[in-house]
Amino acid sequence: xxxxxxxxxxxxxxxxxxxxxxxxxxxxxxxxxxxxxxxxxxxxxxxxxxxxxxxxxxxxxxxxxxxxxxxxxxxxxxxxxxxxxxxxxxxxxxxxxxxxxxxxxxxxxxxxxxxxxxxxxxxxxxxxxxxxxxxxxxxxxxxxx
Amino acid sequence: xxxxxxxxxxxxxxxxxxxxxxxxxxxxxxxxxxxxxxxxxxxxxxxxxxxxxxxxxxxxxxxxxxxxxxxxxxxxxxxxxxxxxxxxxxxxxxxxxxxxxxxxxxxxxxxxxxxxxxxxxxxxxxxxxxxxxxxxxxxxxxxxxxxxxxxxxxxxxxxxxxxxxxxxxxxxxxxxxxxxxxxxxxxxxxxxxxxxxxxxxxxxxxxxxxxxxxxxxxx
Numbered sequence: 001x002x003x004x005x006x007x008x009x010x011x012x013x014x015x016x017x018x019x020x021x022x023x024x025x026x027x028x029x030x031x032x033x034x035x036x037x038x039x040x041x042x043x044x045x046x047x048x049x050x051x052x053x054x055x056x057x058x059x060x061x062x063x064x065x066x067x068x069x070x071x072x073x074x075x076x077x078x079x080x081x082x083x084x085x086x087x088x089x090x091x092x093x094x095x096x097x098x099x100x101x102x103x104x105x106x107x108x109x110x111x112x113x114x115x116x117x118x119x120x121x122x123x124x125x126x127x128x129x130x131x132x133x134x135x136x137x138x139x140x141x142x143x144x145x
Numbered sequence: 146x147x148x149x150x151x152x153x154x155x156x157x158x159x160x161x162x163x164x165x166x167x168x169x170x171x172x173x174x175x176x177x178x179x180x181x182x183x184x185x186x187x188x189x190x191x192x193x194x195x196x197x198x199x200x201x202x203x204x205x206x207x208x209x210x211x212x213x214x215x216x217x218x219x220x221x222x223x224x225x226x227x228x229x230x231x232x233x234x235x236x237x238x239x240x241x242x243x244x245x246x247x248x249x250x251x252x253x254x255x256x257x258x259x260x261x262x263x264x265x266x267x268x269x270x271x272x273x274x275x276x277x278x279x280x281x282x283x284x285x286x287x288x289x290x291x292x293x294x295x296x297x298x299x300x301x302x303x304x305x306x307x308x309x310x311x312x313x314x315x316x317x318x319x320x321x322x323x324x325x326x327x328x329x330x331x332x333x334x335x336x337x338x339x340x341x342x343x344x345x346x347x348x349x350x351x352x353x354x355x356x357x358x359x360x361x362x363x364x
Binding site for chain 1: 152153156159160164173174177180181184185188189191192193194195196197200201232277278
């Protein structure tokens with residue numbers, strides 16, 4: 001067996017370089033994939049939370065279809081249950097002109113720099129104490145523990 | 146050299162294998178987007194139909210009579226109808242009743258009543274409302290359709306479309322609600338000039354409805 005030092009060394013270096021690049025690309029792809037999957041799950045959770053709120057905790061006492069009413073006790077219970085399952089949530093109800101009507105939060109991180117895992121907003125016809133209806137926006141932000 | 150070529154082929158195979166999960170995650174993105182759009186459309190439709198017009202600046206129109214002798218200022222001002230207290234659903238139902246179009250043997254005869262001003266104003270009102278509520282996130286098409294009478298050669302129908310599809314790429318979802326048309330069988334039959342339902346050659350459908358659908362399109 002004859003050893004061609006220059007040629008074999010070059011091939012080895014090329015092979016190692018290619019393998020390193022490939023490994024780095026695979027790791028990067030997989031991390032991106034995991035991050036995207038996590039984002040989808042978080043968004044799904046936020047959307048499920050918003051829909052459950054509209055059909056449950058925000059349903060008016062007479063269960064009129066299509067209307068919502070703020071019940072602080074029910075919203076607090078809902079947030080507490082969510083927190084016990086490892087999900088912090090901030091529920092806001094705002095008018096179309098961005099005036100804040102109601103906010104309920106549980107398990108929201110102290111640091112302002114923490115962005116929510118996911119956030120969803122849906123329109124809502126809110127029934128107030130006078131019996132009048134106002135179109136608002138329900139915003140749900142969630143954080144995972 | 147041969148081992149380098151083998152390595153390149155191996156790297157290509159691994160790259161293809163890794164890109165498959167990424168392609169699947171793109172499908173996940175579409176599913177999530179469509180799900181959110183469907184939820185948004187459903188809630189928008191239900192919320193809008195229950196909200197009174199005064200929440201959006203109010204709604205009024207003038208009801209015109211066909212005869213020119215009624216077109217004098219004091220009569221015109223008394224025919225102004227201010228409908229701030231009515232919900233969007235009620236406005237659509239009133240528009241449908243006032244703008245039912247008669248079609249005989251594929252020839253469009255025209256609306257039975259003179260409700261054109263209400264129809265025009267309602268379209269502008271709904272467009273402004275939906276541009277504000279939906280237009281920033283999605284393209285949309287709102288359609289209200291009613292066909293209370295449909296028999297061979299004769300059709301009495303109503304069709305209103307308000308849309309903002311520029312620029313729109315693909316339809317994400319369509320949600321539909323059904324409302325009752327607030328008119329009895331006798332009233333509808335009377336519109337066709339027949340005194341009673343029993344004697345009418347064009348019987349209206351039982352429980353006429355308005356189908357209101359909202360399509361959302363991606364931008």
